[in-house]
Amino acid sequence: PFNHMPNSFYMDPSDPCYEICQRVIKDMTRFGVCVLNNFLGRERGLMVLQEVLDMYNTGIFSRGQLVSSPGSTDAQTIRSDLITWIDGKETKCFYIRQLISQVDNIILRANKMANNGKMGDYVINGRTKAMVACYPGSGSHYVKHVDNPNKDGRCITAIYYLNLDWDVKRCGGLLRVFPEGTNQVADIAPIFDRMLFFWSDRRNPHEVQPAYSTRYAITLWYFDAHEREVALRNYKERGQPSSSK
Numbered sequence: 001p002f003n004h005m006p007n008s009f010y011m012d013p014s015d016p017c018y019e020i021c022q023r024v025i026k027d028m029t030r031f032g033v034c035v036l037n038n039f040l041g042r043e044r045g046l047m048v049l050q051e052v053l054d055m056y057n058t059g060i061f062s063r064g065q066l067v068s069s070p071g072s073t074d075a076q077t078i079r080s081d082l083i084t085w086i087d088g089k090e091t092k093c094f095y096i097r098q099l100i101s102q103v104d105n106i107i108l109r110a111n112k113m114a115n116n117g118k119m120g121d122y123v124i125n126g127r128t129k130a131m132v133a134c135y136p137g138s139g140s141h142y143v144k145h146v147d148n149p150n151k152d153g154r155c156i157t158a159i160y161y162l163n164l165d166w167d168v169k170r171c172g173g174l175l176r177v178f179p180e181g182t183n184q185v186a187d188i189a190p191i192f193d194r195m196l197f198f199w200s201d202r203r204n205p206h207e208v209q210p211a212y213s214t215r216y217a218i219t220l221w222y223f224d225a226h227e228r229e230v231a232l233r234n235y236k237e238r239g240q241p242s243s244s245k
């Protein structure tokens with residue numbers, strides 16, 4: 001869906017998306033983090049939640065990729081979320097598919113609306129599949145990390161939270177972002193129908209604090225055209241037997 005956008009791109013100010021895109025551009029430019037509450041509205045948010053619960057109950061979630069870390073004995077000490085990847089075309093993902101296209105819309109238009117057609121100097125031309133994650137409570141967490149520390153092409157992390165009546169004091173599960181260059185942290189509760197964007201690179205180390213209730217989120221990572229192209233080229237070259245031997 002990324003090549004239907006014309007290059008010279010005009011956004012009609014009466015379009016409700018216009019306000020949201022302006023807000024995303026402003027917050028991402030100023031803070032590198034943007035929080036949008038009541039993103040889908042209660043009705044459609046509940047439909048997305050129901051689809052995620054149905055998926056979770058079919059048991060297709062698996063242990064998140066175990067991030068190895070020096071000295072950690074048990075991989076669980078790094079992170080203990082359960083995940084599944086979907087492209088939204090699966091059966092019974094109608095509302096998740098609508099969420100994904102809504103986020104695509106906003107990210108793409110914001111990227112086009114920003115000065116000289118870029119936001120944060122990126123040209124966004126693609127994304128990963130949607131990662132549906134569940135932190136199953138009982139202290140499940142994710143230690144402080146950077147999503148894209150080594151230029152794999154991902155520039156924006158987009159997370160949609162699904163947790164009704166989430167109270168951080170009782171349930172934990174706070175997302176704490178440690179924006180580079182300041183002692184200020186950004187504490188983001190994973191509350192229902194909340195949409196979060198942040199730069200995926202080293203500007204935003206973050207952690208998921210231990211969760212004591214089941215904590216659901218849907219994450220998309222958007223690619224910068226140039227960084228992704230270089231990353232894929234390097235990946236292919238690394239894969240080839242080096243001709244120098």
Ligand SMILES: COc1ccc2cc(-c3cnc(C(=O)NCC(=O)O)c(O)c3)ccc2c1
Binds near residue numbers: 159174207208
């Ligand atoms: C190669 O295979 C995989 C498969 C899944 C992977 C998932 C993550 C990941 C990264 N960040 C978060 C996070 O920060 N969540 C913040 C929040 O929920 O509020 C998270 O939940 C999950 C990282 C690497 C992966 C590699």
Ligand SMILES: [Mn+2]
Binds near residue numbers: 145146147206
């Ligand atoms: Mn992360």
